[in-house]
Amino acid sequence: MAYRKTPTEMRRLEAAREHLVVCATEVVADVGWAQASVTAVADAAGIAAGSVYQHFSSKSALAVEVFRRAAQREVDVLGEVLEGEGDPADRLRRGVEVFTRRALENHGLAYALLAAPAEPAVGAERLAFRRRYRALFASVIEEGVAADQLPRQDAEITAAALTGAIGEVLVYPLSTPAAEDADLLVAGLTAVALRCAGAAP
Amino acid sequence: MAYRKTPTEMRRLEAAREHLVVCATEVVADVGWAQASVTAVADAAGIAAGSVYQHFSSKSALAVEVFRRAAQREVDVLGEVLEGEGDPADRLRRGVEVFTRRALENHGLAYALLAAPAEPAVGAERLAFRRRYRALFASVIEEGVAADQLPRQDAEITAAALTGAIGEVLVYPLSTPAAEDADLLVAGLTAVALRCAGAAP
DNA sequence: AGAAGAAGTGAATCACCATTCAGAGCTTCC
DNA sequence: GGAAGCTCTGAATGGTGATTCACTTCTTCT
Numbered sequence: 001m002a003y004r005k006t007p008t009e010m011r012r013l014e015a016a017r018e019h020l021v022v023c024a025t026e027v028v029a030d031v032g033w034a035q036a037s038v039t040a041v042a043d044a045a046g047i048a049a050g051s052v053y054q055h056f057s058s059k060s061a062l063a064v065e066v067f068r069r070a071a072q073r074e075v076d077v078l079g080e081v082l083e084g085e086g087d088p089a090d091r092l093r094r095g096v097e098v099f100t101r102r103a104l105e106n107h108g109l110a111y112a113l114l115a116a117p118a119e120p121a122v123g124a125e126r127l128a129f130r131r132r133y134r135a136l137f138a139s140v141i142e143e144g145v146a147a148d149q150l151p152r153q154d155a156e157i158t159a160a161a162l163t164g165a166i167g168e169v170l171v172y173p174l175s176t177p178a179a180e181d182a183d184l185l186v187a188g189l190t191a192v193a194l195r196c197a198g199a200a201p
Numbered sequence: 202m203a204y205r206k207t208p209t210e211m212r213r214l215e216a217a218r219e220h221l222v223v224c225a226t227e228v229v230a231d232v233g234w235a236q237a238s239v240t241a242v243a244d245a246a247g248i249a250a251g252s253v254y255q256h257f258s259s260k261s262a263l264a265v266e267v268f269r270r271a272a273q274r275e276v277d278v279l280g281e282v283l284e285g286e287g288d289p290a291d292r293l294r295r296g297v298e299v300f301t302r303r304a305l306e307n308h309g310l311a312y313a314l315l316a317a318p319a320e321p322a323v324g325a326e327r328l329a330f331r332r333r334y335r336a337l338f339a340s341v342i343e344e345g346v347a348a349d350q351l352p353r354q355d356a357e358i359t360a361a362a363l364t365g366a367i368g369e370v371l372v373y374p375l376s377t378p379a380a381e382d383a384d385l386l387v388a389g390l391t392a393v394a395l396r397c398a399g400a401a402p
Numbered sequence: 403a404g405a406a407g408a409a410g411t412g413a414a415t416c417a418c419c420a421t422t423c424a425g426a427g428c429t430t431c432c
Numbered sequence: 433g434g435a436a437g438c439t440c441t442g443a444a445t446g447g448t449g450a451t452t453c454a455c456t457t458c459t460t461c462t
Contacts, residue, residue, distance in 0.1 A: 047440075164368055210408090251411060424443105427440075
């Protein structure tokens with residue numbers, strides 16, 4: 001028994017893992033999952049390819065971790081708004097706005113989370129997180145219906161439409177003036193979203 | 202000069218190519234782009250892997266052809282309805298219905314066209330075709346606005362929302378009762394679509 | 403029939419990456 | 433200081449799947 005990990009050493013390892021995840025996220029946001037080879041990610045983090053396997057059992061495991069971290073942040077932010085103060089229609093409007101603005105600000109990451117080709121394990125994660133976005137939208141819509149602020153509707157379909165609409169606009173850019181100006185785009189999207197949910201104009 | 206292609210021979214070659222494209226489309230609809238290896242596709246068509254290269258210069262070229270054919274059929278059908286008879290809101294309703302029903306009937310193909318991970322060349326085609334779906338929806342919406350049947354709006358954003366909404370529902374199945382029953386799903390989707398465009402209920 | 407040339411075959415080749423591993427370099431603790 | 437046990441390295445390994453090519457089989461035409 002001549003070696004045991006000291007707390008310092010453990011912190012150093014944890015920090016290295018953290019740094020790897022952060023760098024990998026940047027690489028993915030920049031070049032997409034397909035181009036984010038183990039070598040590219042390791043280079044970005046300033047370590048050797050083999051060292052990645054000190055922290056993750058496979059490339060896939062690292063990819064899943066990258067996805068989860070980033071997606072969880074978005075769910076948290078969106079949940080904060082949708083479950084916060086105000087009447088349902090207003091929260092919905094602000095939710096769409098926040099979701100959109102964040103995606104526009106980090107377009108590469110948004111694309112990676114929403115649509116970029118990825119290995120099956122990441123695809124499964126994506127499915128799970130899309131359900132969570134949808135559930136958040138759906139519950140605010142149901143509140144609105146319960147409060148007679150919104151018409152009767154299948155809240156899950158409306159929620160899916162909202163997620164799809166935002167994703168579509170982000171992933172396949174528009175050719176209208178709105179594409180040039182984030183504020184215009186946000187205004188357009190929130191207007192569609194409110195009509196979609198049947199909120200009085 | 203001891204050999205020249207006869208018309209019969211040329212027809213035979215054309216038919217072989219056609220057969221290859223059809224079989225490849227089935228394979229893709231069944232197992233997705235990622236699993237559709239040259240060998241798998243050649244096997245399905247009953248030819249050797251090497252023979253694929255008699256008809257296409259690369260796997261990628263074959264994939265693009267498969268995508269184009271299938272996507273073009275959808276654009277044609279959708280265009281037929283959206284540019285056909287009736288007032289704009291009604292055409293829109295029927296367009297959404299047709300788009301949805303066709304996708305539900307051939308779910309594998311719809312997924313391949315709309316969302317399945319694919320090589321970059323197919324991704325580029327996808328982008329081009331999504332623009333065309335959107336343009337079709339956008340022009341019927343604009344007609345509706347011009348005819349004062351629909352409220353003023355950014356037609357492209359609404360069109361994107363429609364494409365996104367339908368795609369989302371098809372690609373990531375719902376957990377509501379509507380998921381069980383195609384008619385219910387179509388009813389729900391057309392309702393959202395009409396609200397989205399602002400059509401009076 | 404047989405020469406000339408095309409299409410079809412499928413095993414071999416090639417390219418691309420994730421993953422491994424033997425050795426180099428650190429840390430810990432006596 | 434130095435033995436023991438860790439982390440880090442990066443070239444070598446291995447698997448996968450597209451592409452090639454020497455060869456076989458089929459068509460055409462004199």
